[in-house]
Amino acid sequence: VLGLGAVVEDITERRHAEEERTRLYREAQEAVRVRDDFLTIASHELKTPLTPLALRLAGLERRLDRGEQVDPSSLRHARQHLLRLTALINDLLDASRIESGRLALHPQPTRLDTLVEHVIHVTEGTHDAEHRIEFQPPAAPAQVLGDPYRLEQVIANLLENALKYSPDGGTIHVALEPRGELVLLTVRDPGIGIPPDQQERLFERYFRARNVSTHSYGGLGLGLYICRDIVERHGGSIWVESEVGRGSTFYVALPTLPATPVAPPHLPERH
Numbered sequence: 001v002l003g004l005g006a007v008v009e010d011i012t013e014r015r016h017a018e019e020e021r022t023r024l025y026r027e028a029q030e031a032v033r034v035r036d037d038f039l040t041i042a043s044h045e046l047k048t049p050l051t052p053l054a055l056r057l058a059g060l061e062r063r064l065d066r067g068e069q070v071d072p073s074s075l076r077h078a079r080q081h082l083l084r085l086t087a088l089i090n091d092l093l094d095a096s097r098i099e100s101g102r103l104a105l106h107p108q109p110t111r112l113d114t115l116v117e118h119v120i121h122v123t124e125g126t127h128d129a130e131h132r133i134e135f136q137p138p139a140a141p142a143q144v145l146g147d148p149y150r151l152e153q154v155i156a157n158l159l160e161n162a163l164k165y166s167p168d169g170g171t172i173h174v175a176l177e178p179r180g181e182l183v184l185l186t187v188r189d190p191g192i193g194i195p196p197d198q199q200e201r202l203f204e205r206y207f208r209a210r211n212v213s214t215h216s217y218g219g220l221g222l223g224l225y226i227c228r229d230i231v232e233r234h235g236g237s238i239w240v241e242s243e244v245g246r247g248s249t250f251y252v253a254l255p256t257l258p259a260t261p262v263a264p265p266h267l268p269e270r271h
C-alpha cells in the first residue's frame with residue numbers, strides 16, 4: 001500500500017510539473033503574440049501619418065517648382081501629421097523608459113489650474129470645432145509638487161482620448177476641485193464608453209478595449225499606461241468610470257502642496 005502511495009505521489013508531482021511547464025509555455029507564447037501584434041499595430045500606426053505627409057510635401061514641391069502660391073492649410077495639415085508622428089514616437093520612447101525605470105521626473109511647485117487651461121487652449125487650437133471643451137476651474141489656485149511637463153502630458157492625453165473616443169462631437173467637461181489634501185481632476189466625455197470587464201485593464205501596457213478597432217480609432221494602447229506611471233509617481237491615483245454608449249469619466253487625484261505664505265516684500269531701509 002505504501003509503495004502504491006509513493007507511486008501515486010510521484011505521478012501527481014510529475015503531473016503538476018507538466019502542468020506548470022504547459023502554463024509557462026502558454027504564457028511565453030502569449031507574450032510573443034502580444035509583441036508581434038504590437039509590432040504590426042505600431043508599424044501601421046507610424047505609417048498612417050507618413051503617407052499623407054509625403055503626398056502633401058510632394059504637392060507643395062510641385063507648386064513651388066511651378067512658381068505657384070502655396071496654400072497655408074496644406075502646410076498646417078503636413079504639420080499635424082508630423083505632430084502625430086512625433087507623439088507616437090514619444091509614447092514609444094516613454095513606455096520603454098518606464099519599463100527600464102529611466103523616466104525621470106523634475107518636480108517643482110506647479111499650478112495645476114494654469115496647466116489645465118494651457119492644455120485646453122493648445123488642444124482647441126489643433127482640433128476641429130466638432131467638440132466643445134468646458135472647464136470648471138477651482139475656486140482657489142491648485143498647487144502641486146510635480147513635473148509640469150509630465151503632468152501636462154497626463155492632462156493632454158486624457159483630453160485627446162476624450163475627443164478621440166467621442167466621434168459624434170459633444171461637450172467635454174473638465175473640472176479641478178479640492179478634496180481635502182488632494183486635488184481632483186475630472187475629464188468627462190459623452191463618447192463610446194468602455195465595457196465594464198475591460199475597465200480595470202485600460203492602464204496596462206498595449207491594452208485597447210474591444211470596442212475600439214484599429215481601423216476606426218488609431219492608437220498604440222500606451223497613453224494611459226504612461227499616465228498611470230506618471231500619476232502614481234507623483235503620489236496620486238488615476239481611475240475611470242464609464243458606461244458603454246454613454247461616455248467615460250477619468251479621474252486623477254494628486255496631493256496638493258500647502259499654499260506657502262507670501263513673504264512680505266523686502267523694502268530697503270530709509271535713512
Ligand code: ADP
Nearest residue numbers: 161162165193208209219220221222223224248
Ligand atoms: P490608445 O488610445 O492609443 O489606444 P490609451 O492607453 O490612451 O491608448 O487608451 C487605452 C484604451 O482605453 C483605448 O484603446 C480605449 O479602448 C480606452 N479608452 C481610453 N480613453 C477612452 C475614452 N475617453 N473613452 C472610451 N475609451 C477610452
